[in-house]
Amino acid sequence: MFTGIVEELGEVTAVENLGDASRFRLRGPVVTADAKHGDSIAVNGVCLTVVETGDGEFTADVMAETLKRSSLGALAAGSRVNLERPTAVGARLGGHIVQGHVDGTGTVLERIPSEHWEIVKVSLPAQLARYVVEKGSITVDGVSLTVVDAAADHFTISLIPTTLALTTLGIKQPGDPVNLEVDVIAKYVERLLGADHGERAK
Numbered sequence: 001m002f003t004g005i006v007e008e009l010g011e012v013t014a015v016e017n018l019g020d021a022s023r024f025r026l027r028g029p030v031v032t033a034d035a036k037h038g039d040s041i042a043v044n045g046v047c048l049t050v051v052e053t054g055d056g057e058f059t060a061d062v063m064a065e066t067l068k069r070s071s072l073g074a075l076a077a078g079s080r081v082n083l084e085r086p087t088a089v090g091a092r093l094g095g096h097i098v099q100g101h102v103d104g105t106g107t108v109l110e111r112i113p114s115e116h117w118e119i120v121k122v123s124l125p126a127q128l129a130r131y132v133v134e135k136g137s138i139t140v141d142g143v144s145l146t147v148v149d150a151a152a153d154h155f156t157i158s159l160i161p162t163t164l165a166l167t168t169l170g171i172k173q174p175g176d177p178v179n180l181e182v183d184v185i186a187k188y189v190e191r192l193l194g195a196d197h198g199e200r201a202k
């Protein structure tokens with residue numbers, strides 16, 4: 001489990017095409033400091049398994065399903081990425097509960113700068129709109145954020161200088177894809193209510 005508090009702005013150093021998968025090598029001295037084979041590291045909000053580590057870098061295999069459902073397929077050598085290790089039991093939950101299981105992708109539509117923050121508008125897939133509410137939580141490229149406004153086909157987020165400086169959201173431009181993970185609690189509530197309604201209908 002993650003919390004959406006990015007630890008490090010890393011970099012893709014190599015991408016190897018394996019046919020039905022890709023192997024990524026990523027630089028992240030902070031997240032690899034105690035990483036070992038089999039550990040999890042979130043890359044732009046996608047939970048990946050560490051294959052090898054060394055010299056401040058790690059490799060991870062990304063299967064076709066993940067490449068299809070996330071924006072990782074658009075990464076290349078030199079791409080910057082948000083990195084986070086799983087939260088430790090007993091640690092502070094600084095953001096919200098993040099699984100690293102991307103629900104879909106959105107596109108940056110607009111950036112509206114201000115003196116001390118920036119508003120970013122992101123497109124929202126129709127199947128995810130019901131889970132996104134004003135002042136609720138959403139994960140964008142692995143960053144835990146609060147929704148400012150929610151519409152049927154887009155939402156906005158407000159980014160403080162720290163987020164702009166230390167995550168990929170500071171460099172994403174209109175047209176760039178971003179990974180989205182909605183609040184898992186909302187999905188469980190929907191499923192439970194649906195099951196309950198089904199029982200009552202019998």
